[in-house]
Amino acid sequence: MSSYPExxxxxxxxxxxxxxxxxxxxxxxRSPFRLFFIRYGAMSPDDALGLYQEAMVVLHxxxxxxxxxxxxxxxxxxxxxxxxxxxxxxxxxxxxQWDDDIPELPVEPEVESRENQRASAxxxxxxxxxxxxxxxxLLELAFIHGYAxxxxxxxxxxxxxxxxxxxxxxCLKKMRGLLH
Amino acid sequence: xxxxxxxxxxxxxxxxGQMEPGELAAFEARLLSDEGQRLEVSAYRQLFDxxxxxxxxxxxxxxxxxxxxxxxxxxxxELIEWFWNGELQGPGRAAFEERLREDARLARETEAYGQLHxxxxxxxxxxxRGKLESWEKAQSRQPELRVSARRPALYRIAAAAAAVxxxxxxxxxxxxxxxxxxxxxxxxxxxxxxxxTVMGEGQPGLTEIARQFAQANGLFQQGxxxxxxxxxxxxxxxxxxxxxxxxxxxxxxxxxxxxRLLAALAMDDPPIxxxxxARRIAGAQxxxxxxxxxxxxxxxxxxxxxxxN
Numbered sequence: 001m002s003s004y005p006e007x008x009x010x011x012x013x014x015x016x017x018x019x020x021x022x023x024x025x026x027x028x029x030r031s032p033f034r035l036f037f038i039r040y041g042a043m044s045p046d047d048a049l050g051l052y053q054e055a056m057v058v059l060h061x062x063x064x065x066x067x068x069x070x071x072x073x074x075x076x077x078x079x080x081x082x083x084x085x086x087x088x089x090x091x092x093x094x095x096x097q098w099d100d101d102i103p104e105l106p107v108e109p110e111v112e113s114r115e116n117q118r119a120s121a122x123x124x125x126x127x128x129x130x131x132x133x134x135x136x137x138l139l140e141l142a143f144i145h146g147y148a149x150x151x152x153x154x155x156x157x158x159x160x161x162x163x164x165x166x167x168x169x170x171c172l173k174k175m176r177g178l179l180h
Numbered sequence: 181x182x183x184x185x186x187x188x189x190x191x192x193x194x195x196x197g198q199m200e201p202g203e204l205a206a207f208e209a210r211l212l213s214d215e216g217q218r219l220e221v222s223a224y225r226q227l228f229d230x231x232x233x234x235x236x237x238x239x240x241x242x243x244x245x246x247x248x249x250x251x252x253x254x255x256x257x258e259l260i261e262w263f264w265n266g267e268l269q270g271p272g273r274a275a276f277e278e279r280l281r282e283d284a285r286l287a288r289e290t291e292a293y294g295q296l297h298x299x300x301x302x303x304x305x306x307x308x309r310g311k312l313e314s315w316e317k318a319q320s321r322q323p324e325l326r327v328s329a330r331r332p333a334l335y336r337i338a339a340a341a342a343a344v345x346x347x348x349x350x351x352x353x354x355x356x357x358x359x360x361x362x363x364x365x366x367x368x369x370x371x372x373x374x375x376x377t378v379m380g381e382g383q384p385g386l387t388e389i390a391r392q393f394a395q396a397n398g399l400f401q402q403g404x405x406x407x408x409x410x411x412x413x414x415x416x417x418x419x420x421x422x423x424x425x426x427x428x429x430x431x432x433x434x435x436x437x438x439x440r441l442l443a444a445l446a447m448d449d450p451p452i453x454x455x456x457x458a459r460r461i462a463g464a465q466x467x468x469x470x471x472x473x474x475x476x477x478x479x480x481x482x483x484x485x486x487x488x489n
Contacts, residue, residue, distance in 0.1 A: 124230030
């Protein structure tokens with residue numbers, strides 16, 4: 001029996017990349033997160049908003065990559081606030097005075113620097129520009145927009161999800177060849 | 181082994197953490213013994229990390245768009261609310277007070293919200309005062325009750341204060357209800373249909389759609405909001421398959437979506453969330469009512485709207 005049945009259901013929905021669900025979560029958590037970090041994190045309102053968006057990006061990545069899955073061991077809110085705390089610690093902020101307000105996370109979020117992310121994204125973007133428009137479109141749908149194979153087949157008018165899957169691997173190989 | 185001879189499918193499952201424990205152990209053992217496989221995994225890891233980072237960039241863009249659609253406007257009201265509630269502390273409060281000194285418009289807004297804040301506090305006090313009086317009445321029915329000599333004077337002061345608060349609350353309440361109640365907003369944002377916009381002879385579905393559209397608008401104009409909601413909703417259900425050209429289909433669809441939202445806004449228990457629908461239209465590029473929906477969303481996020489509804 002899960003301790004967070006509603007959040008389990010939500011995390012499954014978020015994992016599919018459902019934009020409406022992400023937007024609702026973003027708007028629900030925005031105020032409590034900002035207020036918490038303005039009060040306890042000694043942050044200006046603008047910095048708290050920046051931290052919130054970074055924490056949401058980490059949650060989004062971990063969720064869509066399957067690194068956080070149901071059944072959850074903490075609520076999504078606790079997880080999100082925990083990510084905020086980890087991000088602040090990485091920036092050298094002392095969080096000891098309010099550590100007790102956010103319990104340690106059962107799953108430590110993977111937090112990558114924005115510079116590394118930009119470099120990785122830029123490499124992929126350069127390669128996508130070289131693999132040809134059909135492959136670029138397919139790989140973007142699969143790996144950036146999170147489309148399922150049957151949705152890709154429908155979008156690109158391919159005969160089946162299996163055909164889309166085969167095309168995806170062909171395109172990946174083409175891209176991998178450019179890495180030499 | 182040449183790069184092309186490696187199967188990408190298990191590499192993808194490995195990098196995305198989708199392998200079962202047994203398969204994972206076997207794959208890791210193979211990685212230890214096969215340098216070519218290690219090189220392949222390393223190369224594909226760069227690609228998958230890059231895709232993940234690119235996806236995060238797209239998500240950042242979405243968040244910026246959500247911010248632009250209304251959160252930024254609500255932020256100021258929220259900050260002011262935290263300020264008056266005493267929730268804004270530390271550097272956040274110091275920065276806000278600095279802004280108050282430098283920004284006359286923000287200072288005016290803060291002062292105006294301060295009146296609301298005091299008005300709410302006054303209204304709460306009035307409500308509590310009513311309870312106190314009812315408790316007093318219940319007590320006064322008991323014969324042993326003693327009345328202090330200072331009570332009449334205190335009552336006179338309390339009554340004067342209550343009158344001032346009631347007056348302030350009444351004025352603010354009138355303003356909020358007149359300009360920000362759901363019904364007022366629905367009426368203010370409603371536009372009667374522009375018949376000259378509808379063109380196109382030889383479209384068999386057009387006459388029937390136009391008739392239903394006029395009927396739905398008639399219901400709205402008579403204030404029969406639940407019936408108007410149903411009429412616009414029914415129209416939206418048949419529009420996708422109606423025999424219309426794209427121009428007329430889009431015209432009726434956007435008008436009906438907007439008017440259905442306004443009808444829902446004026447209803448006590450609407451079947452859809454007006455706030456969500458307003459946000460959806462505000463985010464629909466090219467929608468005829470996109471700008472109006474943005475404005476309406478902003479008003480629905482305001483403290484006035486919360487007060488009035």
